[in-house]
Amino acid sequence: MYLASKFYLSRILGRPVYLSREKRIVGHIADLYVDTSFERPKVIAIKLRGGLILDIASIDIVKDGAQYAFFCSSIRDKDISGNDKYLSLLDTMLDKQIVDLDGHKVVRVNDLRLAVVSTGIFLIAVDVGMEGLLRRLGIAKQIKRILKPMHKNIPSRLILWDDVQTVDAKSKGLTLTAQAEKISMLHPSDVADIIEDLDKNTQASMFAALDEEKAADVLEEMEPEAQIRMIDSLSISKAADVLEKMPADEAADIMDILNNNMVEELLTEMDRNASEEVRELMEYPENTVGSLMSTDFVTVEDEDMTVQD
Known part of the structure; x- marks a missing residue:
């Protein structure tokens, strides 16, 4: 037996925790709690079936062959209430987007x-591949044995925590504003694709952030269709502010697919100049030259420049 250095969550769920001195089972692992105030989430407690939460400081993790064993030096209940930085891995990460x-x-x-290091146990990566799913089901090893004679492997995909951003709107304590900071650094088309792939509740929360x-x-x-959902998800004031930041022709195109009552509310809420520009473009019939125009223009200050230039 030796101290474990790395392990998957699925491999330890349901494993017994022993009281070191008496070698009796205290309970079976149901979940891990992490502190998200660290650069990588740090495990602070183990939750046992039945609700007892053990302070990780009292736990040693040992690997014996292919199995993991947990020994606690004392039964110290960990209070995790009232701290939004303490999160359950099962509730906030596993099976989440x-x-x-x-x-x-x-x-x-x-x-x-x-990973187990000298300073604690940290979440270092997420498994989004087929192997992770089969491991959860307890059949990864059997499938590997079947595929081995054919020189094939189960598709595996690990994403380092540094390249991960949680977005599930149901994740307790994870502020979508903070999550949006990294995502917003991507190209707008990439962000649009990401948001459109999320469930409707999370779409609205992420866009609002x-x-x-x-x-x-x-x-x-x-x-x-996504444009309509996003505008509908915002307050009239916030939606108007967003539309003001768009070129007038793009804003007019979006207005054309909204219901008339909302359009009037948005135009009333928008800055007067921006509203008038959009109204002007909306007066042209669809697909006419006027409807395709933009009120944005470029000024040239060189008085000597000719049209030919």
Whole structure:
């Protein structure tokens, strides 16, 4: 037996925790709690079936062959109430949607990779591949044995925590504003694709967390159905602010697919000049030259420049 250095969450769920001195089972692992105030989430407690929460400081993790064993030096209940930084891995990560910042897409978490170092146990990567799912089901090894004679492997995909951004709106304590900071650094078309791949509740929360200029850029890149959902999800005031940041012709195109009552509310709420520009463009019949025009223009200050130049 030796101290474990890395392990998957799925491999330890249901494992017994022993009281070191008496070698009796205290309970079986149901979940891990992490402190998200660290650069990488740090495990602070183990939750046992039945509700007892043990302070991780009293736990040693040992690997014996292919199995993991947990020994606690004392039964010290950990109080995790009242701290939004303390999160359950099962509730907030496993099976939840995340954004792969490197791949610019939404994926689902099948398993979690943790590492034991001198300063504690940290979440270092998420498994979004088929192997992670099969590991959860307890059949990964059997499938590997079947595939081995054919020289094939189970598709595996680990994403380092540094390249992960959680986005699930139901994740307790995870503020979407903070999450949007990393995502908003991506190109607007990538952000639009990511948001459109999320469930409707999370779409609205993530879009609302973008600043107005970024939201305007992202809205331009979305499909009409998604544009309607995003505008509907915002307050009239916030929606008007976002539309003001868009070129007037783009804003007019979006107005054309909204219901008339909302259009009038938005135009009334918008800055007067911006509102008048959009109204003017909306007066032209669809697909006419006027409707395709933009009120934005470029000025040239060189008085000696001719049209030919």
